[in-house]
Amino acid sequence: MSRSVLLQLARDSIQEVFQAQRTIDKLALLSEHPLLNEKIATTVNIYLENELRGSYGSTQATKSLLEDIVFNAKKSAFEDKNFTPLTTSEYLSCEIELLLVTPDGVMSEKDPAILKD
Template identity: 40%
Template sequence: MNGSIYTQIARNAIQEQYEGTSIDRDFYLSTYPELSQEKACFVTLTLNNRLRGCIGSIIAHQSLLDDLISNAHSAAFHDPRFPPLSKEEFSQLSIEVSLLTHPEPVEYGDRVDLAHIIRPHVDGVILRLGKYQATFLPQVWDELSDFESFFSHLGMKAGIGNDPLSYHPEIYTYQVQKYEEQSHD
């Protein structure tokens, strides 16, 4: 299946908000039956090469079509780090969709051991400690390319501080298939 359909669906899901239209789910499901499979995805929005919203699912819990629509809408209008996307911003937006594999637990002894297991630029990482949890997609390695910096920021995102590995949290990895759309200028 052509990956551009994923970014097209995400764009249409956001556009619905401005035009009062509705995505033709029957069309997409009959044309692309694989969209009915349960799959987890993230939708990342960028404006002028800067993050403008990113929301996703770590575990598949609904059809890929529903996950795409829900996450695109949430990234545009409900990411707590940003105000709702304006119609003017929408016209200049770039959209990236990441399809996630099922997360796998990582068995590790200590931070050195973990550093040998984690594959930068390949693995997305979920860090979990009690009720605290955060994830970084593999794309985050582009900005936080060293192991210590990556995990320090992940710990901050989870709310457990910049040395999360000192608590020996649960670690899970997953990989993504990434589909990018260029900006609509």
């Protein structure tokens, strides 16, 4: 499974809050990507102009990868106590970094901003 699916899941999770509706088809994702059922701890970091704008992570793998990404993405965007909730314009300009804590070490990938300067 490509990690871009995971980054898209993080983006879609945040977008669900802005749209005030559930748009992620979890059953279809779980069916198409069985790895999303595995318990893997994640951290989602949000950056604006290379500055941290929000972060939230799991210390232990207690949820499925799918649920962990959805939960941590929303928490990092809207409930990080160090920042105000993310705005729509910030969302469009932010980079999202996803960290996966695996037995082989930490894997990381960043998703570029939707709108470029």
